[in-house]
Amino acid sequence: MLTDTYWEPESDKYKGVWTMRNEDFFVMRWAQPDFIHQFIHYNCQKYVGGCILGSETYIPACDYITKEEHRTWDYAFQRQELFYKVWGNLLYNSNTPDSYFARALADKFNLTDGTQLLDAWKLASMNANRFASFFRGTWDATIYTEGFTTDGGKFINLNNFMVQPVLDSSYINVSDFVAGNYNADTQTTLLQLAEITEKESRKTLGLIR
């Protein structure tokens, strides 16, 4: 864990940059402006200069994920356009409203209004956040969210899933939940987590139908 040595006292020789490392999804088109708003809110101290986004292993240039007959773009980063659009715009101006992204979706997909599509996109994206908050990764190969895999590319089995510590301390893992080692006032219980996941996933399906 970092201490405050780098920024206490603040230096006039450097600014800190957070690595928003993504080794969690390459196929999925994640975009969740609410998450980014909160990230910026908690990380906008004077000693922070911004953040670096993206993966270290995957280079989104040649698109080898999409079948040729379905590909309507030139480069891989274009298939995750909204991911780059929300991060880029909000880091430049954190007051960029959702209506801007909804309008961009409407233009891209020839819709009269992109608001519902953006709402569905945000709800669907949250499942990746919940998973990575629930199942603590330690270094990049220990969690690949969309692949539901851990170290060495192995699928996460039910036993792993139950005993793995959580990343976000407002969550509770299965072992602690069963043993009663949690605070129901401050933590999201497993039942609440399951309920909101199902509720929002169903809402997403309803929006895109």
Add this chain to the structure above:
Amino acid sequence: MVTRTFNEYENLTGIDFTLGERMGGMTSEERRDWADRTLIAGLKAANRKARLLYRAPLSADKTSHRTTSVSTEKIAREAIETMGLDDPVWIEFNSIGRMPIHRPNFP
């Protein structure tokens, strides 16, 4: 090599490096000294100014494991503050697992 790279590629505006993997067996001071006399010396000898992105050390001991310590952080801080570059340096922190930060709290 660093100097020649900058002098050759005029659109190159800076470099970054990590005091991390492949430096196992070296102390924090040895890692800093190596970077000073190679990458940073090369950057300063180039025919124009360039920016530096200095990734915070990933290990605080002689291993390549993810560890931190106040003494290693002080070494890195002092190295950046005394390296004599005109433009501010970016110091990069890795936020996933290696160096956990406060994550937004979502249900």
